[in-house]
Structure formats: C-alpha cells, structure tokens
Amino acid sequence: MTIDHDLKEQEAHARRVEQMRRYLGKSIVALFGDPKVVEIMANPDGQVYVERLGEGMTEFAQIDPYSVQSVLGLMADFLHTTVSRDKPIVEGAMPTEFLRSRFAGAIPPLVEGASFSIRLPARSVFTLNQYVERGIVTEEQRDFLEQSLRERKNMLVSGGTGSGKTTLSNALIDVIAQSSGAEQRIVIIEDTRELQCSAPNVVQFLTDDDAGIDMTRLLKLTLRYRPDRILVGEVRDKAALALLKAWNTGHPGGIATLHANHPEAALLRLDQLCQEAGVPSQKDLIREAVDVVIQIARDPEHPAGRRITAIHEVKVNRAEVSPQG
Template sequence: MNIHAHDQQEQQAHARRIEQMRRILGLEIAALFDDTGVVEIMANPDGRVFVERLGSGISPLGEIDASRVQSLLGLMADYLHTTVSRDRPIVEGAMPIEFLRSRFAGAIPPLVEGASFSIRLPARSVYTLDQYVEAGIITAAQMDTLSDAVLSRKNILVSGGTGSGKTTLANALIDRISKLSDIGTRIVIIEDTRELQCTAPNVIQFLTDDDAGIDMTRLLKLTLRYRPDRILVGEVRDKAALALLKAWNTGHPGGIATLHANNPEAALLRLDQLCQEAGVPAQQTLIHEAVDIVLQIARDPNHPAGRRISAILNVKDGVLIS
C-alpha cells in the first residue's frame, strides 16, 4: 500500500470515528461544542447530563444512556491509541480537533457505578473583569486592585479548587494585559493544553509534549531564550514551579499562573511543595520574592454565578486585600 492510499484510509477512519462520536452524543450535546458560553459537559453514572456555562453556573441537560457513554469511552480510547476495560477503567486525553481538542476524562465500573465522563471545553470567549463585576463575582474595588496589579506588572497566582474557574479568571486578567500591551511587549504562554487566550500583538504559545518528553520545566528554560517580557503559565502541577519562580524573579515581572489550592496560604504552601519536587530545600524566600498577589476564587452555591473571589493576598506584606 502506498503512502497516499494509507493516508486516505486514515482520513476515512477518522471521519467515521467523528461521525460515531457525534451520533453517540446526540444532537443536543453535540451542539454544545458550538456554544461559546459552555465550559464543561458532565455525564454522571446515573445518566444525568449537566452543563456549565460562563457566568451562569451548572444546569441540567436531560439524560444519556449508559451504553452510549460506554461506546463514547471506547471511541476515545481508540482515538488515543489505548483501551478501556475493567483492568484499565480510565480514559483521559484531548478530544479530536472537531471537538475543539477539549479535555476528556471518563471512567467505567468498577471505579463508578456506571460509565461517566467530564469534558472541559477550551475558552472561546473571554469573560472580562468588567463582566465579573457585573455578575457580582468581584467588587469594583477588587477589580481596581487587580487592574493596578496588572498595570504595575505584579506576578499573580490564581488559586482555586477543581472547577472553580481559575482558567476563566486568568483569561480575564490576560485580557487586561492584552489591552495594555503593544508590539514591544513580548508575551510567552506555556500550557499542557491550550486554554489561555491572549490577543496581544506579540505573543507565542508553547504546549508541552509528553510523547517527545517536553515538559513544562523544559519549556520554561526555552522561554528565557525567547526574550519574554511577561510569562504566563497554565496550571502548575509539578517541579516546574521552581523554574517558573526563577523566571519570574529574574527580570520577567507581570506573570500569571494558576494553581490548585483552597486558600491563599495553602497555595503558597503547595507552591513550595512543588518546588521541592525538583530536589531542592524549601523555597519560601524565592516564593516571597517572586509572587506578589494570590487571587483566590471559590465555588459558592449561594451565589448566582456559582463562584466568587474569596480572597486577594498581598504576599509581600501578608495582608488580605478587600
């Protein structure tokens, strides 16, 4: 078989897989990928489907049969060149480009009672700081504080729990950076999956590559050779925290990164723990020098938008900003 014929077969197989995925999801769920407000699609083990939209929280969206969910996991496993079975009950990875390279995570019994999945869609529209104020998620005074921090090129760590809206908030800050930046401001973004949005005129985005062994630490070292003015990083999860802090602390202020933690103090502690994964002692001094603001966002079921800014910590003086 020649290369052209093989490529043609691969394209046809891919097209069939995409069509199967759309048929399994059904028209209502498939249409959500065209809705720029949707950030998460969740199918629970009991078959109930929920959708989270920017600024309006989670709402129900009917049901999906367990056998369809199981079939979707099988197709995703095939696409990711793996299998899903009782011995390998988890499927994780980026969906095909036709589904926006959304982050997919799914599981089958015995981990859960029934097959389930959660799909995180990439940001396609930016929820601005002004819209955060309109929604009551942040106060006008908090917006002024954050705007001043961006303008004065403070390094900001956006902290929150799972699904709290860290990335969406980071994008709102990046939107403000974009509006302040001209061609002379070079912005470098590093992520595991493309979620951060930047419309500045001089920007380069790097993605890690597990297959090639290119992790975030490697990219942060590479970034320093790309003449960055601001360094923006998707969620910090490992020893790359040390490389990030060193980069921020050596003439590259005005950065933003997200981190999983439940309060500002826990965020700083977790950052230190991640640094120590690089085989170094505690890095409290470096953290204090490199991080200026910890911005905490939290879920709040009593809030109309489902979340709120719970704290802003000025790291240099340890003061919580109202």
C-alpha cells in the same frame, strides 16, 4: 503506498468522529458550538450537566450508559490506547472537530457507571467588568487587580476544582492584552489550550507527554524566546521551581493557576511543588517572585456560582477579603 495509508487514516478518523457525534447526540454536540459552554459532564446515572461562562452548572439532558461507554471506547481508539476493567481511565485531547477539548472519562470498577467530563477551550472572555456586574468581584478589587497588572506584578490564581481559575486568568490576561503592543512579547505554557490572549505578540506552547516535553522543559525553552511576560495554565509539579526562577529573573507580570483552598495554602503548595525538584524549601524565592494571590471559590449561594474570597498581597503580608465573605 503512503498516500493510500494517509487516505485510510483520514477515512478512519472521519468514521470515528461521526460515531462520536452519533453517540453523544445532537443536543450535546451542539454545545461545542456554544462559546459560553466551558464544561460538559456525564454522571454515572446518565445525567448530563453543563457549565456555562458566568452562569454556573445546570442539568442539561440524559444520555444512556451504552452511549457513554461507546464514547470512551472511541476516545481510547483516537488516543491509541484501550479502555477496559484493567485500564478504566481515558484522558486526553479530543479530535479537532471537538475543539481539542480536554476529555477525562472512567468506567467501572472506578465508578458505578461509565462517565466523562469534557473541558472546552475558552472561546470568549468573561471580563473583569463583567465580574463586577455579576457581583463576583467588587469595584475596589477590580481596580486593585488592574493596577497590579499595570505594575507587572506576578499573580497566582488559586482555587478548588471547577472554581473558575482559568476563566479568571483569561479575564486578567484580557486586561494585559488591551494595553500590549508589538513591543511586549507574551509566552503562554499549558498542558491543554485554555488560556486566551488577543495581544499581537504571543507564542503559545503545549506540553507533549508522548514526546516527553513537560512544563519544566518548556519553561527553559521559553527563556530563549525573549518573553516579557510568562503566563502558565495550571502548575502541578516541579515546574513550579522553574516558573518562580523565570518570574524572578527579569520576567515580571506573570500569571499562573494552582489548586488550593486559601492563599496561604497556595503558597505552601507552591513550596511543596518546588521541593519535588529535589531542592529544600523555597519560601524566600516564593516571597520574592509572587506578588499577589487571588482566591476564587465556588459558592452555590451566589447567583454566579462563585466569588472572589480573598486577594492576598504577599510582600505586605495582608489579605484583602471580599466584603461578601
């Protein structure tokens, strides 16, 4: 009975994946095999845009509204939910055949036409040296960041949506990995798998909404895994408090990302997130736990489409601003 049920599930999954491929089209499906592609976006007008590592966003192709709507329906089915006028949003990880990419889509009345955005997991690392070559980071900034990583300073990578926070975090993690041996245990916590670390002693955790396991719970679990460094994807809720406490109690050298428009705003937002845990302002804890805030921003005038606008050293209360800004 169980074998028959499992076989039917496998067949249904295979059909669903094949339908997704058909509705996305060969050219879009091929993007999942390109290690430089980090985002695929279909707008309500059917225009598809693609962002590649270090190259910014470009127009790619057209997709018809029926196909977009069908992809959203198939994703909803895969996630055991529905998409309708009453439930116009679909969010979640795609099947393994699509690299468990992060999918977000919506239909009218939220948007004029069905649309989606697919965030692909990192498969190649854009290094700090490549940042220098592209003019996103100066040599002085690279040297400062590398020194800060060697000194086990806690770093907050701040920026707006699509500014490249995760890509920059992976470049920083690459520096850590190059000098990490078996004796240095690195624990990574994310909502979706985007951070990449080639160090030998790594444990990666993912939150699980269905099981009620959030980032706060994982941070508490992490402390029992004997971490030397704690790296976090995006901090977006009261988990900020648990992260700061962990960083401040014998686990220096961490990295996390946060949505904010400048370093001071990042520290303020971090404080606001801490207060979601029902505690008063944690400015003293933040100043003690966070050493460096790196601000990255999208810049259509820049050949790479983004640049580092500031590196803020929290404890000395000064900012090193990019000569380009």
